Amino acid sequence: MLIEVRGTRLYVDERGSADGPALLFLHGGPGSGSYDFLSFQGGRLAKHFHLIGVDQRGVQQSDPLTGPVNELDLVADFEALRETLGLASWSILGHSFGGRLALRYAIMHPTAVTRVIFENPAWDLLLNTETLIRAAQRIAPALQLPPHEGPATTQMLNDRFRLMHQLGDRRMEVYLGPDTQDLELPADTEIPDELHARSGQFSEAIMKTPEFLESLLPLLAQITQPALLIKGAYDPVTSPEEIARFQADVPKGTYYFAKNSAHFVHAEAADAYTELVTSFLS
Template sequence: MLTEVRDTRLYVDQRGRSDAPPLLFVHGGPGAGSYDFMRFQGDRLARDFHLIGVDQRGVQRSDPLTGPVSEQDLIADYEALREQLGIEQWSLLGHSYGGRVALRYAAAHPSSVSRAVFENPAWDMVLATDTLLHAALPLLPGAELPPHTGPATKQMWDERIALLAQLGDRRMEIYLGPDSRDLQLPADTELPAECHQRSGTFSAEITKSASFGETVLQQFAQLTQPALLIKGEYDPATSPREIELFRSDVPNGTYYYATGAGHFVHAEQPDLFARLLTGFLS
């Protein structure tokens, strides 16, 4: 349902008992929305949690953007929503780009977050797109990684995403494990074009914000909550350097390597994923 939060309306999908431990899903993309995750995990996780999936401002079923957006806006939205729902503390689950937003949120509002789970996160946008393109280049004969130094920029993002787009229908091959190559993401065919247009607008706006270029890796040391990193064997997003820093710098961090899975462990190995979360968060 659409819920008024700050100066907009967000689409909020709540599943499970209201008195169960609350769990917020922070989607990636940028602009991917919560539709796919809730299709694969909503009913599973609702058995044990009060699961809350939110389309970030301007994304999918939320109201369209009317101006610029930053990662600080997303964090402020989540914190305002927590207060509106009367939740004292909740756990966070950030997927892909959402892992970056979840890390920012947990570091900025430690008293609001009890635990944090990161599924194939893209914490550093330069490292993550490096890793993505190294996975893609074998499918693009003659293509080269666009050079880049310094923090992430919109130009860097646009150049690298344009190169990924050359994969066309083969793009999902780099995201999925070999046993999941027939996986379809429901939002691609089940949501109307208007929802995808909103997500595209969001992505264009967030990637040109100053917040997008900032590194967040130094915030690992501020992550005082117990944290779980789930990394798929064939995931092309989370770089070895990010994994190394998580394992060395997060005070209460746990690392799980999902053999056989790719970027969407929650969809490729849904029962395993639900058990992992239930075991860690309960």
């Protein structure tokens, strides 16, 4: 359904008992939408939680963008959605780019968030894209990481993402483990091209903002809730440095290493993922 929030309408998919513990899923991308995650985990997690998937402002089944957007806008949207749904609090689960939003939300609205889960988060784009290119070199050894000094910049990101585009049809191999190369993401074929175009516009808009370029590693120490970091063994996004900071800085942090998965643990090891999330949130 579409729910009016802060001047736009967000597509919200609610599953499970309304009396169950509330869990908000924050998708990655930027612009991936919640469709894929719910395809793999919606039915599983809805047995235990009041699961809420939301397409972020301007993404897929939500209304298209009509103006600028940044990460703080998205966090404000989530908080307004919680109030609209009449929920006192909820746990949040952020995948990839959604891990940035989950971190910002957890520290900006600590009383609204009971627990937080990060799946292969992208907290520092400088580190994330370096890790990504290193992973891509396993497929295309000729790829060379462009030299860069200082914090992340839009030009740096563009240069590194252009390298990834050189992989062509093999790009998805980087995000999957050796035993899950045949995984298909249903949104690729089941979401209309028009809605994918919205996601592209969102991604282009948000990647130019200062908030997107900001390293969020200093924020980890401000997490007060119990937090779980899920890292796929073959994931090409979350860097060793980010894992180390999480383990050192988050007082109530738990680290889980998914040894047979890559970037999409929720799909590559779906049953184990459901059990892990359910156990942590219970």
